[in-house]
Amino acid sequence: MDGYKVAELFSGAGLMGGGFKAAGFRSVFAAELDGKAVQTYNKNIEPVAEKWDVSEVKCDLKYDVLVAGPPCQGFSTLGRRDPKDVRNALSLKVFDWAEKHRPLVVVIENVPQFLNSDYCRELKERFEKSGYDSVSWLLNAADYGVAQNRKRSFTIFSLIGLPNKPQPCKERVTVKEAFSGLPKEANGENFHISPTPSELALARMKLIPENGDKRDLIKKAPDLCPPSWIKMGAQAVDVWGRMGLEKPANTIRCSFQSASKGRYLHPTENRVISLREGARIQGIPDDWSFVGDRTSIARQIGNGVPVPLAKAVALSITDLLKRRSSY
Numbered sequence: 001m002d003g004y005k006v007a008e009l010f011s012g013a014g015l016m017g018g019g020f021k022a023a024g025f026r027s028v029f030a031a032e033l034d035g036k037a038v039q040t041y042n043k044n045i046e047p048v049a050e051k052w053d054v055s056e057v058k059c060d061l062k063y064d065v066l067v068a069g070p071p072c073q074g075f076s077t078l079g080r081r082d083p084k085d086v087r088n089a090l091s092l093k094v095f096d097w098a099e100k101h102r103p104l105v106v107v108i109e110n111v112p113q114f115l116n117s118d119y120c121r122e123l124k125e126r127f128e129k130s131g132y133d134s135v136s137w138l139l140n141a142a143d144y145g146v147a148q149n150r151k152r153s154f155t156i157f158s159l160i161g162l163p164n165k166p167q168p169c170k171e172r173v174t175v176k177e178a179f180s181g182l183p184k185e186a187n188g189e190n191f192h193i194s195p196t197p198s199e200l201a202l203a204r205m206k207l208i209p210e211n212g213d214k215r216d217l218i219k220k221a222p223d224l225c226p227p228s229w230i231k232m233g234a235q236a237v238d239v240w241g242r243m244g245l246e247k248p249a250n251t252i253r254c255s256f257q258s259a260s261k262g263r264y265l266h267p268t269e270n271r272v273i274s275l276r277e278g279a280r281i282q283g284i285p286d287d288w289s290f291v292g293d294r295t296s297i298a299r300q301i302g303n304g305v306p307v308p309l310a311k312a313v314a315l316s317i318t319d320l321l322k323r324r325s326s327y
């Protein structure tokens, strides 16, 4: 146990925090607005998370590393990508916390588009003036032992030199491997819960093959499709998509309990993946429990950084901290 201390902003339910914990860090504080996510964090990571608005910098904190996952809706290609989205400006708050507490290293995680934003440029300028060097990485979770293609940017600011980019794993993890040992039926145990589809939804699901999606429905059963689908034609989209067993899943998001929102159908069962299967795809250990209703838990899971990816980043930061203390 290295015992390096980490504080987290926008901590969510603690998936990023879980990766840092797995790498040997001790969490001393986590700020998060969603009360259910705070409770989940406190159950699984360390009971230090508070319902706290990041706009207000907390006094009297001491830690080695500050980690932040600001809301990404304003940067994401799925959102409206509005540069004036007030949520984007929250990312600048990370600098205020760093100025106040002077951690050795700061890690900001976000969608890849964040790197091209004015906020990222502004942060780099402010941190540089304050004595920090910086480096940005684009990492795909599938390269770090996660059964999911999910690309995320990590920007590291450091007072002690720059860390090495985490080495990718050689093997890719498939959905089949991620789900191994779980009953095919979502039996309700240990968050293996999934919504019962309506009659119409079930009729649609039965016609969608592995790796198939809405386009199969338009071809096979136009009577089961709303007129808008037929009018728009068969674009390549993930909605009503079924996962493939032998490859990583596409990115899962907060809405993964709804078939109409993405490629969330189980590879072989006529249902969306369960909360526990979603957790497995995010690399969350089975001994984690969650607080909240199904929608809230899906948001906590879908919002997070896959735990093994966070661990790989955390281990690179540990190496940097160790190099410094051996001088």
Ligand SMILES: C[S@@+](CC[C@H](N)C(=O)[O-])C[C@H]1O[C@@H](n2cnc3c(N)ncnc32)[C@H](O)[C@@H]1O
Binding pocket: 009, 010, 011, 012, 013, 014, 015, 016, 017, 031, 032, 033, 034, 037, 052, 053, 054, 055, 068, 069, 070, 071, 072, 090, 300, 303, 304, 305
């Ligand atoms: C992308 S999620 C972070 C996920 C987290 N990094 C993880 O791995 O689990 C962003 C989080 O920021 C929280 N949030 C948004 N505005 C906030 C604010 N002003 N103060 C604190 N948390 C905020 C949201 O509730 C959401 O949980």
